[in-house]
Amino acid sequence: MPDLDAPFAALADPTRRAILARLAEGEATVHDLARPFAISQPAISRHLRVLEDAGLIETRIAGTSRPRRLKPDTMAQLWDWLGQYRALWETQFQRLDAVLDSLPDDPPSPERNP
Amino acid sequence: MSLDQLQTVLDGDTDIVLRRDFAHPPAKVWRALTEPALIRQWMAVDGHPMTRCEFDPRPGGSFHFEWQGPDGTSFFFSGPVLEISAPHHITHVEHFNGDPAMSARITTDLTPRGTGTRMTMVMRYDSAEARAAAIATGMTDGMDQVYAKLDEMAID
Numbered sequence: 486m487p488d489l490d491a492p493f494a495a496l497a498d499p500t501r502r503a504i505l506a507r508l509a510e511g512e513a514t515v516h517d518l519a520r521p522f523a524i525s526q527p528a529i530s531r532h533l534r535v536l537e538d539a540g541l542i543e544t545r546i547a548g549t550s551r552p553r554r555l556k557p558d559t560m561a562q563l564w565d566w567l568g569q570y571r572a573l574w575e576t577q578f579q580r581l582d583a584v585l586d587s588l589p590d591d592p593p594s595p596e597r598n599p
Numbered sequence: 600m601s602l603d604q605l606q607t608v609l610d611g612d613t614d615i616v617l618r619r620d621f622a623h624p625p626a627k628v629w630r631a632l633t634e635p636a637l638i639r640q641w642m643a644v645d646g647h648p649m650t651r652c653e654f655d656p657r658p659g660g661s662f663h664f665e666w667q668g669p670d671g672t673s674f675f676f677s678g679p680v681l682e683i684s685a686p687h688h689i690t691h692v693e694h695f696n697g698d699p700a701m702s703a704r705i706t707t708d709l710t711p712r713g714t715g716t717r718m719t720m721v722m723r724y725d726s727a728e729a730r731a732a733a734i735a736t737g738m739t740d741g742m743d744q745v746y747a748k749l750d751e752m753a754i755d
Contacts, residue, residue, distance in 0.1 A: 509732035511700070557731035561609055565733050575605040579617050580641035584631045587621040 495539035500524070501532050501533055505555070507536060512554035602717065615734075617720040625709040628716045629686030632707070638664070651675065656683055662691065676750040678702065693722075695736065703733065 540559040652663035678692040695701040719728035724730040
């Protein structure tokens with residue numbers, strides 16, 4: 486099993502989770518990231534450093550620009566580990582079970598003739 | 600193997616596969632998946648009432664599911680229905696908040712299993728990066744609840 490302590494520690498901070506949510510929309514520079522958050526660029530840079538050390542994001546070098554982006558491999562490893570997150574979906578399907586239990590046994594046929 | 604609990608698998612670079620067994624036959628599961636009045640009953644999220652729930656389950660039809668959070672911000676999933684064959688198969692495209700860059704093609708199959716149903720849902724993203732983005736979005740949105748759960752389980 487990969488060492489996921491660093492990614493989970495990095496994810497424990499709500500600002501860093503918000504940064505990841507922003508990067509999920511596409512790569513962004515420190516400048517791009519500082520704008521929507523009411524914190525300084527140095528503070529953003531520190532959060533990015535934690536995320537990068539945890540393997541959650543990586544830096545691309547594009548001329549003088551250094552956009553950050555998600556690192557898919559670590560996301561996949563986290564997913565594999567994170568049964569607790571999938572439990573949220575399971576909770577929804579348990580509500581679906583309850584809806585099914587409440588329906589009559591012979592529902593009007595939803596079959597459609599082509 | 601019975602799948603009373605959800606099984607989720609990352610398949611290849613682009614797919615997320617969900618499998619789940621239900622104790623009722625496909626015709627019933629189909630109703631709960633396609634009739635808005637029933638969809639509302641199980642898709643509501645704690646603290647996020649569903650403000651829009653529309654589904655036109657025909658080829659060329661579309662759906663729009665929207666929720667509002669306690670702070671007033673809303674989020675929605677919407678998209679076209681590509682293929683549909685009651686009560687066994689739907690293929691649709693799902694966009695998050697109307698963003699074409701945040702989309703997946705989702706194939707849902709219901710197969711009879713004993714007196715019940717096995718649902719297999721394949722969520723296919725455009726690339727490994729797009730799938731990572733979808734996981735990150737779900738993770739960051741759900742992490743507060745995850746951390747609360749971890750606290751309950753007393754895991755450090």
